Every structure is written in structure tokens, then in C-alpha cells.
Amino acid sequence: MAQIKKKKITPRQKMINLMYVVLMAMLALNVSSDVLKGFTLVSDKLDLSTQNAMHINEGIYKNFDEQMKANPTKVKEWYEKSQYVKQMSDSLYNLAEELKEAIVRKSDGKEADIHNIRNQEDLEAATSVMLAPGKGRGKELYEAINSYRKRITKMIADKEKRQIIESNLSTEVPAKGKAEGKNWQEYMFESMPTAAAVTSLTQLQNDVRTAEGEVLHTLVSNIDVKDIRVNEVNAYVVPNAQTIVQGGRFQAQIFMAAVDTTNRPTIFVGGREIKSDHGVYETICNSTGDFTLTGWIETLNGSGEKVKREFQQKYTVIPPSATVSADIMNVLYAGYDNPMSVSVPGIPSSRLRVSMSGGSFTQKGDGKYIARPTNVGGEAVVTVAAETEGRVQEMGKFTFRVRKLPDPTAYIPVGDDHFLGGKLAKQSLMAMTNLGAAIDDGLLNIPFSVKGFEMVFYDNMGNAVPEIAQSSEFTLRQKNMIRQLSRGKRFYITRVRAVGPDGIERTLNGAMEVIVN
Numbered sequence: 001m002a003q004i005k006k007k008k009i010t011p012r013q014k015m016i017n018l019m020y021v022v023l024m025a026m027l028a029l030n031v032s033s034d035v036l037k038g039f040t041l042v043s044d045k046l047d048l049s050t051q052n053a054m055h056i057n058e059g060i061y062k063n064f065d066e067q068m069k070a071n072p073t074k075v076k077e078w079y080e081k082s083q084y085v086k087q088m089s090d091s092l093y094n095l096a097e098e099l100k101e102a103i104v105r106k107s108d109g110k111e112a113d114i115h116n117i118r119n120q121e122d123l124e125a126a127t128s129v130m131l132a133p134g135k136g137r138g139k140e141l142y143e144a145i146n147s148y149r150k151r152i153t154k155m156i157a158d159k160e161k162r163q164i165i166e167s168n169l170s171t172e173v174p175a176k177g178k179a180e181g182k183n184w185q186e187y188m189f190e191s192m193p194t195a196a197a198v199t200s201l202t203q204l205q206n207d208v209r210t211a212e213g214e215v216l217h218t219l220v221s222n223i224d225v226k227d228i229r230v231n232e233v234n235a236y237v238v239p240n241a242q243t244i245v246q247g248g249r250f251q252a253q254i255f256m257a258a259v260d261t262t263n264r265p266t267i268f269v270g271g272r273e274i275k276s277d278h279g280v281y282e283t284i285c286n287s288t289g290d291f292t293l294t295g296w297i298e299t300l301n302g303s304g305e306k307v308k309r310e311f312q313q314k315y316t317v318i319p320p321s322a323t324v325s326a327d328i329m330n331v332l333y334a335g336y337d338n339p340m341s342v343s344v345p346g347i348p349s350s351r352l353r354v355s356m357s358g359g360s361f362t363q364k365g366d367g368k369y370i371a372r373p374t375n376v377g378g379e380a381v382v383t384v385a386a387e388t389e390g391r392v393q394e395m396g397k398f399t400f401r402v403r404k405l406p407d408p409t410a411y412i413p414v415g416d417d418h419f420l421g422g423k424l425a426k427q428s429l430m431a432m433t434n435l436g437a438a439i440d441d442g443l444l445n446i447p448f449s450v451k452g453f454e455m456v457f458y459d460n461m462g463n464a465v466p467e468i469a470q471s472s473e474f475t476l477r478q479k480n481m482i483r484q485l486s487r488g489k490r491f492y493i494t495r496v497r498a499v500g501p502d503g504i505e506r507t508l509n510g511a512m513e514v515i516v517n
Contacts, residue, residue: 046202052313053209060216061086078219085155085219089212092148096201096208099137102129103201107194117194126197130189138185145171148208155215165214168207176366251282252293252313265299285317331401334359334376335502336446340369344386344395353385353392358402373402407508408437408448410496423517429482434472437498437508448498451505456492457481482516490515 061082068079104112107125112118119125130138149169156162177187189197254267254274267274267281274281274295281293293313298306332338340361342354349367358380359373373380382398411418412432418440419428437448450472457465467478485491494511 046199046206048314050202050206050209053206053213057209057213057216060213060220063220078222081155082216082219085152085212085215088148088151089208092144093205093208095141095144096205099129099141100198100201102137103194103197114198117198120193120195122194123191125194126189126192130185130197136185138189142171142184145169145204148211152211152215156218158218161214165207165211169204169211174366251280254279254281254295254297254311265297267295267297269293269295271295288317291315291317331403332359332371332373332380333405333502334373334402335500335504336372336405337501338371338373339364340371340382341367342369342382342384343367344384347386347388347395351387353387355383357381357383371400373400375402376404378402404504405446405500405502406439406444407506408439408446408498408500410435410437410450410453410493410498410508410512412436412493412512412514421512421514423515425517426482426485426487429514429516430479432474434474435469435493435496436472437496439500446500448500451497451499452495453493453497454495455481456494456511457485458491485516487516 064075064079064082067075072079100114101112103125104114104117106129107119107122108117128136130136130141149166149171152169153162153165156165171184173182173184173187177184180187182190188200192200254269265279267276267279269281285291291314293315294311296308296310298308300306342352343349344352354363354369355361356371356373358375358378359371361382362370362372364370371380371382380400380402382400384395384398385392386395387393409420411420412424413419413434413436414424414428414432418436418438435450435453437450439446439448452468452470453472455467455469455474455478457467459465465481467475467481469475469478482491491514492511493514496508497505498508499505
């Protein structure tokens, strides 16, 4: 087959192409910045929640130590189990911390700080540390999580709590990852930004301390408070979350480290007694900002004396947030299936309710949608809502400009290539059957249907001789005209009529020059 040469690009067109690439890069950077900021916010809140859980757990360990000294015969069994829980929890927690530091050092260098990551967008650091052939530590983490989950859940009697811990520490690969042939570590860390990888490991540390706390409370429940802990009763607050979306519900369980079911404590919040058999307090969060829940608990010890302990718990209320991005660019094309991605931090896609004005918006997978707007030159508004706490709450509105699909480029199929003009062997010219058209600019890849075109030949006198086809196929007369051309002669393909997926017929500007080689 003869060599095919593409039409030369003018300096002006090169400049336009360069500006187009720069614009796309700037748009990509803007999206990346918002996403990375979200990871930083989530990671900071997870760190705060983890520290609170560690503080509670440390208090329980301290009480175990004191009880062991006071009555070793009765406490020894539960004390030894608590130490076993501490050892295996610290082991997995420290492994996650070590991996966080390794990833950030790979991204930022020796002076790296996991609390102030400079290269948050680095896509190579996590992949190198976790998946490098022969030395990647992803499999080590995978096996450590599985071992910890198996051992820790055996120590939780409550079935519902055990299922929650198993779910939090699951290493099951989602259906999307299985379809791509990925294992757990590849799904979690392959091409993952440094900020996202660190946040994922911070979430694991939070889950470890939560599981550790559940087991410790189970162990504590096996000890009689009247004999051991009368003088060491402390108040604790366990919130359902420390970061609340505006309009959401804040819930916290307030309790002492161990309670007598025949002597429920009395709880006061803001000076008012809370009427709850199980110490559950909740309030609607209508304002954003940082808040502190304060109060005290009163109960009677084994001697009938009143014991009072104060408590406080900080939490943050944030405004609703959602992310909607066009997978191609920041505009939508009318009459075309535009791929979209929609997500809300902390909420699964199955609980999202997404709609769009001025067209249809259809879900095609986990967080993936197809937008098909109709109004060229107008705007399409995507509204994202989520089901939270039994109600539907709006999380945000996103506006996109709607444009007509750009005109395609006509081409002659030559094997697997698109011939766009220039010299072409006569043998190839005689073998061609039809004319094609498509948008194929590296961003869009959209085929069009050719409805007709015109070929212009020149006779020996220099007169133009047009030949018209009423479909995409070359006519017999057009092929006969080509057969008569000698080497070096040329003809032009012009007035190409094409219809795209939007159903709009258009006549393409310009002409394709073909030279017989």
C-alpha cells in the first residue's frame, strides 16, 4: 500500500490547537484542585475522629490496669484479652501509618509531612510503594487487614456490630474492579493521587480504632462495676459522626464506661435532663460551623453515693456538597450522549437522585450517567440530591453550556486509516467504495453518516466537471472519471452532506484535494 500523507497544518491552525490543549489542561487542573481539597478535608476530619476514639480506648485500658491491680483474680482473663486486642490493633494501625509516610516521602521527598502534602496530585507515589514488582507492600496490607478482621470479629458477640466491623474492614473488590481484572490492592492504589491514598489509609486507621473500641466495651461488660469500678466511672460521648451536612441530623450516644442495667444514669445536656433509656441524644443541625456538646452524667455507685462526671464533644457541620463533571469537557453537546460522573462524599451512588433540566439524564453505572440536552445555545442544569436519614436533601446544582456538535471531517477509508487528502495510489483510488465523515480530534470520537457529496474534475481545457453522489458511495461515473486520470492529475471532493447523532444535516466547508500518485 502506498504511503499516505496527511494534509499539512497551517501555523494558524497549530496555534489554535495549542490554545485548545492549554484550555483543556486548565479545566482539568481546576477539577483536580477541588477534588484534592475534598480529600484533605475528609482526611483531617478522620484524623480528629481517630484521635477521639484513641482517647476513649486509652481510658478503658487505664481502667483495666487499675482493676488488675485491685482484683487480679477476677480481672486477669479480661485484662489479657484487652492486651491482645491492643497489640493486634496497634500493629495494623502502625502499618497503615508507615505506608502513609512512605507514600508521602515518595511524593514529596525526605522532608515530607503527611499532614501537609505538597504534591497531593502525584499519581505515581502510591502505585510505586504499594504495587512495585517484588517490593510493593499492597499485598502485605491486604493480608494484614484480612488477619485482623478475622481475629477481631471473633471477639464481638453482637451480630449487628460484628457485621458492621466486617463491612468496614472488607477487602472485597467491587464489581467494577473485578470487571477490570484488578485485585484489592490494585483497585485501591493503582494511579491513585497521593492525597486520596493517604485518606484511604487514614480511614483504615479510624476503622481499626473503632473495632478496637467495640471489643473493649464487650470486655468491660463482663466485669461487675459495683465491685471493681465504683471509684473510676467516667463519662463518654460517641457521636454518629463529627462532620454533619447542613440540614442533617447529629446523633450521639452518651454513657459511662460501664453501667448497671438496674441503675441507668441521668444525663444532662445544656442544663436540661435528656429523656432516653439508652442515652441517645440528637438535634437537627441547621447552621454550619464548629460546635461543642457539653453536659454531665449522674449515677449511684455501689455504696449509694451520687457520682457526677462532666463531658464535652466537638463536632462540625458543613454545607451540602456534590461533584458533577462532564467526562469530555465542561460543555454538553445537544442531541448527543454526553458521559457524566456524579458523586457526593460519604454517600453511595445508589442513594443519589440526579436530574437535569432541558434534556434527559440517565444512569449507566456506579456514579456514571448519560446527559442528552436539547436546547442549543442554552444551559442545562444538573440537580443532585441524596437520601440521608430517611429524607431527600439537595446537595447542589451545576450549570453546563449546551452547544451544537462541531462539524466532522470528511475522509476516504483506506484499510484502517482515514485518508484526508494529498497523494494516493491509483490502485487505492479504484478500490475505494465510500466516503466517510467523523469527529476524531483526540477528545471526541463521533462517526457521522454521509448523505451525499460532489466530486470536481477538470478537463484538458481547464473546465470544471462536477459529478454528484446522492449517498456515501462513489458512483460508477465518478470511478470512471478517476480511471481516466493520469499520474499527477487531481480532483476535489466538496459539498459533503453529513448527519451526526444529533440528527442535524450539515454541509461541510472546504474541499479534499486528491492527487493521483
